[in-house]
Amino acid sequence: xxxxxxxxxxxxxxxxxxxxxxxTLMIAVPMALLSCYLVLKGWxxxxxxxxxxxxxxxxxxxxVGLPLAVGAFVAGLTCALMTGYIKENSRIKEDTVLGIVFSxxxxxxxxxxxxxxxxxxxxxxxxxxxxxxxxxxxxxTGIIALVATAFLLVLRKDLLANAFDSQHARAIGLPVRILxxxxxAVLSLTVVGALKAVGIILSVAMLVAPGAIAFLLTRRxxxxxxxxxxxxxxxxxxxxxxSFLIDSAPAPTIVLLMSGMFxxxxxxxxxxxxxxxxxxxxxxx
Numbered sequence: 001x002x003x004x005x006x007x008x009x010x011x012x013x014x015x016x017x018x019x020x021x022x023x024t025l026m027i028a029v030p031m032a033l034l035s036c037y038l039v040l041k042g043w044x045x046x047x048x049x050x051x052x053x054x055x056x057x058x059x060x061x062x063x064v065g066l067p068l069a070v071g072a073f074v075a076g077l078t079c080a081l082m083t084g085y086i087k088e089n090s091r092i093k094e095d096t097v098l099g100i101v102f103s104x105x106x107x108x109x110x111x112x113x114x115x116x117x118x119x120x121x122x123x124x125x126x127x128x129x130x131x132x133x134x135x136x137x138x139x140x141t142g143i144i145a146l147v148a149t150a151f152l153l154v155l156r157k158d159l160l161a162n163a164f165d166s167q168h169a170r171a172i173g174l175p176v177r178i179l180x181x182x183x184x185a186v187l188s189l190t191v192v193g194a195l196k197a198v199g200i201i202l203s204v205a206m207l208v209a210p211g212a213i214a215f216l217l218t219r220r221x222x223x224x225x226x227x228x229x230x231x232x233x234x235x236x237x238x239x240x241x242x243s244f245l246i247d248s249a250p251a252p253t254i255v256l257l258m259s260g261m262f263x264x265x266x267x268x269x270x271x272x273x274x275x276x277x278x279x280x281x282x283x284x285x
Contacts, residue, residue: 011244019133020250023141024197024236028206030148030190032232035211036224037152037183040163045095046080046184047207049102050191051200053079055109058195059116069140069192076188079105081181128199128251130240137196144193148186159183160221198251206232209258216265231261 011017038044057075058068079101086097152159162169162179170176187207194203214227239254246253 007245011241016131016133017240017244019138020130020197020240021237023133023138024130024240024250024254025233026138026141026145027190027194027197028210028232028236029229030145030152030186031194031203031206032210032228033149033152033225034187034190035207035209035232036214036221036228037159037163037211038187038207039211039215040160040221044208044212045098046083047187047191048204049083049098050076050079050184050188051203051207052102052106053109054188054191054195054200056105056112057109059109059112063116069144069195072192072195073188075105075109076191077185080184080188084181084184128195128197128202130197130250133196141193141196144189148190148193151182151186155179155182156225198254202251202255205255205258209235209255209262213258213262213265216262216269231258235261 034047038047054072054076057071057073057078059071060075061068061071083094083097083101086092086101087094090097158169158174158179161172161174162176166176166180169179191200191203191207194206198206210228210232211224213231214224218224218227235254235257239257240250242248242257243250243253
């Protein structure tokens, strides 16, 4: 009994596990808030695009001696701005533009990474290295999380109005273009904050799943934000804890938990819809 209890409490006694809990919980909050806006605006693929597009920025920053986060942020923001420019000046739909831009930048990043000798392992960039978090990483991620969360909460009403109807938002005097590109900038910044913890690829799930789950479970936006944060933080905490017990990679375990939560939310919604339709009175002829 004592041995079992010691095993269950062991993750909370190891410094690298505590750092993993801290860094992922910090970044889970702004990513959950962002996912609500991405789901409402139909921008889920934008998170995928920005996540992949940061790779060439990371390589260039490494070559010139800049912090990797700076290169990643510039590359992510470039991808977002390039996508908006091409969409506004062509007949191509946004999802097509996103696919072309992010795949092109990701391919460029892979070619550059192979050509540049680096002590940064590609797996750590793609899938994260949350068990190798350093104190500087905690400070950097904490600042990014604080800035992104403040932006999303302070401007939540304006961002919501712009997400539902940008023309109405413009008519009532909101700075639509600033809100648009501000959201893209925060998206790029948040992806940079998540790089060390969950990497490029798995950050996509963190930017989509919480908002999608909350969308299925709620009917009010304020409630949606709260539910998304609860989903992200709980999946993050239990995913890391479970990965330690079963000796698996933390980031994929977190994503699997989110996927399971989405399935449960979807089943609940389907059952609830069927129950409501059965209780509805028959239509009179």
